[in-house]
Every structure is written in C-alpha cells, then in structure tokens.
Amino acid sequence: MKYRFGKCEFEAESKYLTLQMRESNDIINDTDALRKRLADDGFLLIRDFHDADEVLDARRDMLAMMAHEGKLDPAAPMMDGVVHPDPKELATSSVRGREHLKTDSLKRVVYGPRTMGFFDRLLGGESMSYNFQWLRTAGPGAASGIHADVVYMGRGSHKLVTCWTPFGHITPDMGPLVVCERSHQWEQVIQTYGRSDVDRDRTQGLFSNDPAELVDRFGGRWVTTTFEPGDAVIVSIFNLHGSLTNMSNKYRISCDTRYQPAGEPIDDRWAGAMPRTHDAFWAPETKLETVESSRARWGV
Numbered sequence: 134m135k136y137r138f139g140k141c142e143f144e145a146e147s148k149y150l151t152l153q154m155r156e157s158n159d160i161i162n163d164t165d166a167l168r169k170r171l172a173d174d175g176f177l178l179i180r181d182f183h184d185a186d187e188v189l190d191a192r193r194d195m196l197a198m199m200a201h202e203g204k205l206d207p208a209a210p211m212m213d214g215v216v217h218p219d220p221k222e223l224a225t226s227s228v229r230g231r232e233h234l235k236t237d238s239l240k241r242v243v244y245g246p247r248t249m250g251f252f253d254r255l256l257g258g259e260s261m262s263y264n265f266q267w268l269r270t271a272g273p274g275a276a277s278g279i280h281a282d283v284v285y286m287g288r289g290s291h292k293l294v295t296c297w298t299p300f301g302h303i304t305p306d307m308g309p310l311v312v313c314e315r316s317h318q319w320e321q322v323i324q325t326y327g328r329s330d331v332d333r334d335r336t337q338g339l340f341s342n343d344p345a346e347l348v349d350r351f352g353g354r355w356v357t358t359t360f361e362p363g364d365a366v367i368v369s370i371f372n373l374h375g376s377l378t379n380m381s382n383k384y385r386i387s388c389d390t391r392y393q394p395a396g397e398p399i400d401d402r403w404a405g406a407m408p409r410t411h412d413a414f415w416a417p418e419t420k421l422e423t424v425e426s427s428r429a430r431w432g433v
C-alpha cells in the first residue's frame with residue numbers, strides 16, 4: 134500500500150520510507166549508548182517508555198471529552214476514536230485550541246517521575262520540562278509539515294529534546310510522527326534554516342513541502358512504525374520530522390513535550406508556569422513568508 138506524506142505517496146521499505154524505525158530498548162540502561170545513538174540517528178524509539186495503563190487512562194479521559202463535544206462516531210466504541218461521519222471542523226494536527234483536553238491524566242504521563250527520571254539520566258543532571266503540551270488530535274487528512282523543533286523553541290538550551298508520545302495504538306495509515314534519519318547532521322540546513330526563528334523571521338517553520346526532495350537532495354530516509362500505548366520517540370532539536378497524512382477514519386492522538394537541563398537558559402516563549410507561547414507565528418494578522426522564499430533567502 135502507498136502512504137501519503139504531504140504531496141507525495143510512498144511505498145514502505147522504499148528509497149523514501151521505512152516502517153522499521155529502530156528500537157533502542159536494547160541499550161535502555163546504557164546512558165552513554167543512548168546519547169551516542171541520539172547523536173548518530175537524531176531520534177530514539179523506546180517501547181514501554183511510559184506506563185501503558187496511564188497512557189490509556191489519559192486516552193479515555195480525552196476521548197470522553199471529545200465524545201461529549203460530538204467529535205466521535207456514536208456508533209463506534211469510544212476507545213476506537215473513530216471520527217464523527219459528519220465532522221463539524223477541518224481536520225488538523227495543529228496544537229491550538231486543545232487546552233481543555235489537557236487532563237491531569239495526560240500530565241501524569243508526560244511529567245511523572247518515570248518520564249522526568251529518564252530525562253535526568255539522559256541529560257546528565259536535573260531536567261525540566263516546558264509547561265506547555267503540544268497535544269494533537271489529528272483527524273482524517275491531517276498531517277504535520279517538515280520541520281525541526283529548533284525554529285519554534287531555539288532561544289534557550291540546544292540540549293533540549295522532544296518526546297513524542299502516542300496516546301493509543303497508531304498504525305502508519307493513521308498519520309504518525311515520521312523522522313528523517315540523520316537530517317540533524319545536514320550542516321548546510323542547520324546553518325541556514327536551523328538558525329531561523331518563526332516569530333522573529335515570520336517564516337512558516339517548515340523546511341520543505343516536498344518529502345521526496347529531501348531524500349533525493351540530501352540523502353536521508355523517512356522513518357516511522359506502528360506505535361503502541363507506552364511507546365515514546367525522543368527527537369533531537371535539529372532533526373527534520375513531520376507526520377504522515379492520516380488516511381484512516383480515526384483520530385491520531387499524540388502529545389509532544391520538551392525537556393532540557395534545568396540549569397540552562399530557557400526559551401522565553403515557553404518559560405514559566407503560564408508560557409506566553411508564539412508572539413507572531415500564531416497571531417492571525419501575521420503574514421508568514423512562503424517556504425520557497427525562505428529557501429531562496431537561505432540559499433539552500
């Protein structure tokens with residue numbers, strides 16, 4: 134079968150896409166090996182990273198609210214997360230307007246001792262997390278564009294890492310996270326796009342609208358897999374990633390959260406108990422530069 138990714142369609146196990154994302158459970162207790170793999174590959178897939186029951190508790194709480202809002206198909210079991218056959222809004226992977234779904238059960242997963250303890254160890258000292266959760270309930274047709282997180286949150290420590298947590302069983306046709314292997318090492322991209330900032334430069338935040346282009350020009354490959362409750366992917370701040378397009382009739386529910394050493398500078402947009410978030414990027418009046426214009430300006 135072909136998987137949709139932006140304007141492209143790829144067969145799995147092709148030059149462009151693999152569903153065999155490498156697991157790092159074999160080195161889970163070897164902190165140096167984990168750091169080396171994150172530096173080499175740009176990501177770490179860890180199965181059973183979270184307590185699967187806690188993840189499913191949060192899924193249940195979020196879906197109960199979505200059912201109450203009329204977002205789910207009443208004829209399907211709630212926990213399947215099937216989208217209402219007559220959806221009232223456009224499907225999106227955007228994190229905006231999701232505040233009411235950020236339950237205590239969700240926060241227990243992403244800020245609990247199991248998660249924070251892992252990041253203390255990985256980052257080599259006390260870690261802290263931003264008090265904002267990039268929660269996504271991505272319906273049919275929704276997808277995230279190709280970006281590196283540094284352009285949205287690069288004003289503080291560059292030891293910052295992302296943790297992508299699926300809240301449920303997510304198959305590749307449901308539009309999961311897809312990372313471009315070793316793209317965090319593409320110097321030309323890091324020195325140009327990687328120094329940009331969506332709020333200062335009023336860019337789209339995306340590096341490309343064409344997933345095939347990256348593979349053809351820079352030599353990476355898009356990597357994803359089937360995710361289970363409890364899994365997590367840790368992603369380097371310079372790694373290019375996005376999501377496949379959700380081709381199913383179910384919500385793809387996931388949340389990305391950020392962790393960094395507690396003593397290092399914090400991006401001012403995301404600092405404190407009530408982060409002010411993006412100043413310009415999310416303002417409706419802001420005109421954002423097209424990806425093509427940004428690329429021409431960066432000369433890459």
Ligand SMILES: O=C(O)CCC(=O)C(=O)O
Pocket residue numbers: 226269276277282295296297309310368374375376387389
């Ligand atoms: O889940 C998505 O659609 C995008 C995730 C992402 O960009 C991230 O985890 O940083």
Ligand SMILES: [Fe+2]
Pocket residue numbers: 280281282295374
């Ligand atoms: Fe991201």
